[in-house]
Amino acid sequence: MRIGLIAMSGVRVRTPELAALGVTLPQFVNRGKVIASLPSLGLLTVAALTPSEIEVVYREVQEVNGEEELERFDLVGISSFTAQIDEAYGLADRYRAAGTPVVLGGLHVSLMPGEAAEHADSIVVDGAEGAWPRLIEDFRRGELKPRYEGLRINVFKPPNYVRPRFDLLRGRPYNRLTVQTSRGCPLNCEFCAASLRITSAFQQKPVELVVSEVQAALQVTEHPFFELADDNTFLNKKWGKEFLRAIAPLDLSWFTETDISVADDDELLDLIAESGCRQILIGLESPSREGLDGIDPHNWKFQRSDRYLAAIDKIQSRGVTVNGCFILGLDNHTPEIFQQVKDFVDRSGLLEVQVTVLTPFPGTPLYERLRREGRLLGDTFWDRCTLFDVNFKPKRMSVAELERGMRWLFAEIYNETEFIKRKRHYMEIVKEQL
Numbered sequence: 001m002r003i004g005l006i007a008m009s010g011v012r013v014r015t016p017e018l019a020a021l022g023v024t025l026p027q028f029v030n031r032g033k034v035i036a037s038l039p040s041l042g043l044l045t046v047a048a049l050t051p052s053e054i055e056v057v058y059r060e061v062q063e064v065n066g067e068e069e070l071e072r073f074d075l076v077g078i079s080s081f082t083a084q085i086d087e088a089y090g091l092a093d094r095y096r097a098a099g100t101p102v103v104l105g106g107l108h109v110s111l112m113p114g115e116a117a118e119h120a121d122s123i124v125v126d127g128a129e130g131a132w133p134r135l136i137e138d139f140r141r142g143e144l145k146p147r148y149e150g151l152r153i154n155v156f157k158p159p160n161y162v163r164p165r166f167d168l169l170r171g172r173p174y175n176r177l178t179v180q181t182s183r184g185c186p187l188n189c190e191f192c193a194a195s196l197r198i199t200s201a202f203q204q205k206p207v208e209l210v211v212s213e214v215q216a217a218l219q220v221t222e223h224p225f226f227e228l229a230d231d232n233t234f235l236n237k238k239w240g241k242e243f244l245r246a247i248a249p250l251d252l253s254w255f256t257e258t259d260i261s262v263a264d265d266d267e268l269l270d271l272i273a274e275s276g277c278r279q280i281l282i283g284l285e286s287p288s289r290e291g292l293d294g295i296d297p298h299n300w301k302f303q304r305s306d307r308y309l310a311a312i313d314k315i316q317s318r319g320v321t322v323n324g325c326f327i328l329g330l331d332n333h334t335p336e337i338f339q340q341v342k343d344f345v346d347r348s349g350l351l352e353v354q355v356t357v358l359t360p361f362p363g364t365p366l367y368e369r370l371r372r373e374g375r376l377l378g379d380t381f382w383d384r385c386t387l388f389d390v391n392f393k394p395k396r397m398s399v400a401e402l403e404r405g406m407r408w409l410f411a412e413i414y415n416e417t418e419f420i421k422r423k424r425h426y427m428e429i430v431k432e433q434l
């Protein structure tokens with residue numbers, strides 16, 4: 001038996017003006033190219049859950065136009081993020097029309113199972129752990145069911161945990177690989193559409209499993225840059241220190257996403273720097289305190305916003321850059337927000353900045369609220385869930401103002417001159433500490 005696991009890949013922007021900006025702004029384009037080369041950790045996990053006597057083929061598809069030749073498989077599994085779901089459905093429909101059964105799984109399918117079921121012989125909701133082995137058994141018996149419930153908890157515990165099949169990547173030109181150390185995040189921000197949506201509680205992998213994954217990944221690619229596919233890596237500081245001490249001898253370069261509280265712990269920060277961390281991405285979300293009011297149920301970010309600048313300085317002084325993320329179009333944002341973000345970036349010394357637009361991904365509390373308030377621009381706009389395309393009516397500005405402001409801010413931030421200025425500033429902070 002031969003199973004084809006197909007990942008939809010690449011990055012996406014729909015609005016033509018933004019796509020065009022991407023072509024002309026060097027920093028933006030370079031970043032897009034770098035991150036677009038990541039493999040699908042979800043499908044490498046599905047591959048690992050497949051009994052070893054079955055041949056598994058891992059493929060990535062950048063863009064589906066409906067005309068490409070279909071490789072022959074006995075069963076096809078396709079992963080899903082929202083932005084490319086129409087392309088995934090299109091591919092699934094073609095395989096099914098050609099007589100090949102299709103299983104759909106992943107974030108979007110977990111959040112929109114009814115819709116996905118129309119394009120699949122079977123769907124897997126939530127983590128493949130706990131579902132895929134049963135599905136394969138049923139398929140072998142000719143009794144594939146239309147829906148399997150995967151695990152929302154205990155995914156990193158025996159007998160559910162498997163090490164992703166990094167070996168399937170051998171011989172391919174990846175310079176970046178992902179490893180996941182945790183799923184979920186108790187901050188539970190209203191807009192979050194990441195792994196927290198397929199977990200019932202925050203789940204953390206034991207350190208020794210993470211290390212063994214890193215070692216397996218190192219077998220297939222020389223000196224890859226590691227990106228941790230976590231929602232919030234250093235939520236548990238004790239686990240964090242143990243993890244950092246364990247990876248320090250491995251001579252890695254890596255990046256992760258976490259929250260601002262890392263700056264409260266000097267020992268943690270030292271270990272982060274010593275273990276080869278190059279950058280941490282932090283969802284600052286808004287430069288102004290008001291903008292943060294209500295975005296997470298405990299107002300956690302709101303309460304910490306006055307410590308943002310000091311925290312960024314402290315982290316960057318260790319030689320670890322902060323990628324500060326801002327969301328445009330939060331309910332308290334007026335057209336002044338664009339200049340405010342620009343001013344904050346100038347003041348903060350942030351080396352990297354990620355500006356995206358508030359996005360009501362399906363299945364999020366934000367989507368439900370905006371739908372109730374009649375503020376969604378259509379019920380389905382999945383191909384526009386790119387984090388760059390506006391899909392809702394902002395509360396305190398028009399759609400056009402939000403789009404225009406975002407374009408202005410992109411041009412202000414993502415240009416060579418500004419980047420060099422930020423780099424100089426960063427080098428000064430680092431030098432001051434030497």
Ligand code: B12
Nearest residue numbers: 008011012040042077079082083084105106127128194230
């Ligand atoms: C790596 C990554 C990428 C890689 C993906 C590489 C690839 N080919 O898959 C790249 C850089 C290409 C990418 C691109 C984009 N990304 Co991205 N990305 C991530 C990131 C950092 C990690 C995802 C990950 O590896 N998770 C770990 C794995 C183990 O989890 P998983 O995929 O959910 O898989 C489990 C289950 O879902 C299930 N499963 C998954 N697939 C399948 C398939 C089958 C058949 C079965 C049975 C089960 C199953 O089983 C798995 C194991 O339990 C997350 C953010 C984060 N920190 O999580 C954002 C994230 C997934 N990305 C996001 C977005 C918005 C994008 C882009 C739209 C950005 C853009 N403007 O272009 C594009 C969309 C590309 C697309 N193909 O649609 C959003 C998606 C939200 C959503 N609900 O769709 C996230 C959550 C970030 C965010 N801030 O919101 N991304």
